[in-house]
Amino acid sequence: MxxxxxxxxxxxxxxxxxxxxxxxxxxxxxxxxxxxxxxxxxxxxxxxxxxxxxxxxxxxxxxxxxxxxxxxxxxxxxxxxxxxxxxxxxxxxxxxxxxxxxxxxxxxxxxxxxxxxxxxxxxxxxxxxxxxxxxxxxxxxxxxxxxxxxxxxxxxxxxxxxxxxxxxxxxxxxxxxxxxxxxxxxxxxxxxxxxxxxxxxxxxxxxxxxxxxxxxxxxxxxxxxxxxxxxxxSKPSVGLKAPDVVSPRASAGSWTVIHATGAPVTAEFANPEYRVALACRDGKTAQLDVSFKELSPLDIERLRAAAFSAKALKIGGREVAINSVAAPENGEQSVMASLALQDVKDFPLSDALTFTVLNKAGEPVGRSATVPTTGVAKAIGDAMAACGA
Incomplete structure (x- = not known):
């Protein structure tokens, strides 16, 4: 054309x-x-x-x-x-x-x-x-x-x-x-x-x-x-409502540190809707895993469609390239990305963190996860210290 x-x-x-x-x-x-x-x-x-x-x-x-x-x-x-x-x-x-x-x-x-x-x-x-x-x-x-x-x-x-x-x-x-x-x-x-x-x-x-x-x-x-x-x-003019991609307020709950045999020490925030997990990969990078739970079949396909043409994961206003996407048999949809340790250490600077999948056009698709950062500094510190970071 x-x-x-x-x-x-x-x-x-x-x-x-x-x-x-x-x-x-x-x-x-x-x-x-x-x-x-x-x-x-x-x-x-x-x-x-x-x-x-x-x-x-x-x-x-x-x-x-x-x-x-x-x-x-x-x-x-x-x-x-x-x-x-x-x-x-x-x-x-x-x-x-x-x-x-x-x-x-x-x-x-x-x-x-x-x-x-x-x-x-x-x-x-x-x-x-x-x-x-x-x-x-x-x-x-x-x-x-x-x-x-x-x-x-x-x-x-x-x-x-x-x-x-x-x-x-x-x-x-x-x-x-x-x-x-x-x-x-x-x-x-x-x-x-x-x-x-x-x-x-x-x-x-x-x-x-x-x-x-x-x-x-x-x-x-x-x-x-x-x-x-x-x-x-900025919003649909007529007809059906657009898919809801507005992030909810930060969920109540707390960050914990997970110690599992044979697995990296992980800082985790989980609720019935999603799980956010951070684990140290080496002295410079951390692995982020955001898993959306309790999804309808259409929600799962939306996230898979986004991941198929995904550009990045947006975290607190910062875009991070997505490494991979997985669809476990339990009905969840997981998005994984690598983060620089300095980016991870900046997490506590915000009152809440929003994790959103972006498509190639840079637009949010599917659900977002918004979590509080209260207690995240200690959880991240303990998880990252496990590999000497």
């Missing part, structure tokens, strides 16, 4: 029009990030808002128009989230200049392209455009074969992708109709949605008037002013 500035400045006062066309591949999300960075440096696009904040006052209205056969799901979700954070309007169509002014023609937007559309705070479909959905599919090459173990992994990865799309749809404030509509159509076929389903599935927030010829930008901007769901940048 390629991104192009069609209009800005003199031929689009107070607005910017972007065309996005082509297949969505793994590199597309990175290309989009580079496109944003360069055009923000050049002053064409407004600065990126802070997390949960609307665009800066006086920013030009940005409209991005899509034409695509679809492609890679995870890349599409990353782009959609960045569009939502920026507060842009999305359109199925393609723009060009006519008499020096931007206008929009109909286009096709299929499969993963429709997921990107959900990122818009206002969403429109140019009349006569095609909106196509179907199940997303695992990517194989002709003649490729797999053994039983590989097939098990493919099925698990596909389940994680289903959950990541489900969570994305909720986070965008779109009703469940979009998700269920895509799942009803096998990936070997395509369901072209009629106009009367554009709004009910969430692809569009309002319909544009039927008109002959190209659609002027002014019509889209007027409709966007009436249907802008900017509040959904």
């Amino acid at each position: 390629h991104f192009t500035i069609v209009a800005a400045g003199k031929n689009c006062p107070g607005c910017v029009v972007v065309n996005a066309s082509g297949q969505i591949i793994d590199e597309t999300s990175r290309s989009f990030a580079a496109f944003l960075s360069q055009n923000r440096l050049d002053g064409v696009l407004p600065p990126e808002p802070g997390d949960g904040q609307p665009p800066p006052a006086g920013s030009p209205k940005v409209v991005i128009a899509f034409e695509s056969i679809g492609g890679k799901v995870q890349s599409a979700l990353i782009i959609g989230r960045r569009i939502r954070k920026a507060g842009w309007t999305t359109v199925i169509g393609q723009a060009h200049l006519a008499a020096g002014k931007p206008v929009f023609e109909s286009a096709g937007c299929y499969s993963a392209c429709t997921m990107v559309m959900l990122g818009g705070t206002s969403r429109f479909v140019v009349p006569l455009s095609k909106v196509g959905v179907h199940q997303f599919s695992p990517q194989f090459t002709d003649g490729e074969t797999f053994d039983a173990q590989e097939m098990n992994q493919i099925v698990r990865d596909y389940g994680r992708e289903v959950v990541s799309v489900y969570d994305f749809v909720h986070a965008m404030g779109v009703t469940e109709a979009f998700f269920t509509t895509t799942l009803r159509t096998p990936f070997s076929s395509l369901d072209v949605l009629p106009q009367d389903q554009w709004i009910t599935t969430g692809v569009a927030t309002a319909l544009l008037p039927d008109a002959e010829g190209a659609m002027p930008l002014s019509v889209i901007l007027d409709a966007s002013e009436r249907n802008d769901l900017t509040s959904s940048i």
Whole structure:
């Protein structure tokens, strides 16, 4: 997929029009990030808002128009989230200049392209455009074969992708109709949605008037002013509630030191919902294990999906790379990371510590664990002293 500035400045006062066309591949999300960075440096696009904040006052209205056969799901979700954070309007169509002014023609937007559309705070479909959905599919090459173990992994990865799309749809404030509509159509076929389903599935927030010829930008901007769901940048605008990733207050309880034969001395905080354990690995690093307990099957899949594309574990505002993820048979989900001893020794400086799994986009996924730091200094000291740290 390629991104192009069609209009800005003199031929689009107070607005910017972007065309996005082509297949969505793994590199597309990175290309989009580079496109944003360069055009923000050049002053064409407004600065990126802070997390949960609307665009800066006086920013030009940005409209991005899509034409695509679809492609890679995870890349599409990353782009959609960045569009939502920026507060842009999305359109199925393609723009060009006519008499020096931007206008929009109909286009096709299929499969993963429709997921990107959900990122818009206002969403429109140019009349006569095609909106196509179907199940997303695992990517194989002709003649490729797999053994039983590989097939098990493919099925698990596909389940994680289903959950990541489900969570994305909720986070965008779109009703469940979009998700269920895509799942009803096998990936070997395509369901072209009629106009009367554009709004009910969430692809569009309002319909544009039927008109002959190209659609002027002014019509889209007027409709966007009436249907802008900017509040959904920080929370869902309509439909189902997004997955709860808000950390609870620090749980009551205390840190203890665990001495087990044949195992490292461990500083531990545990309750019915999670367990946080720290053990010394050598004189410079400690092993952290955060295990979430009593999870529903969907919660487990959410955490596994996050771990599949995990970026880091966020601890008290600091990001730490994840080493590995485990799913014991007891229904827990564990995330492990290595920490520098100095980072561990800084833990008592905060009133409470929050442990949150982040995906590649740097967003929290699944549950968080928040624990008090009362008594952690002594527990850490005893655990780390066991290996001379």
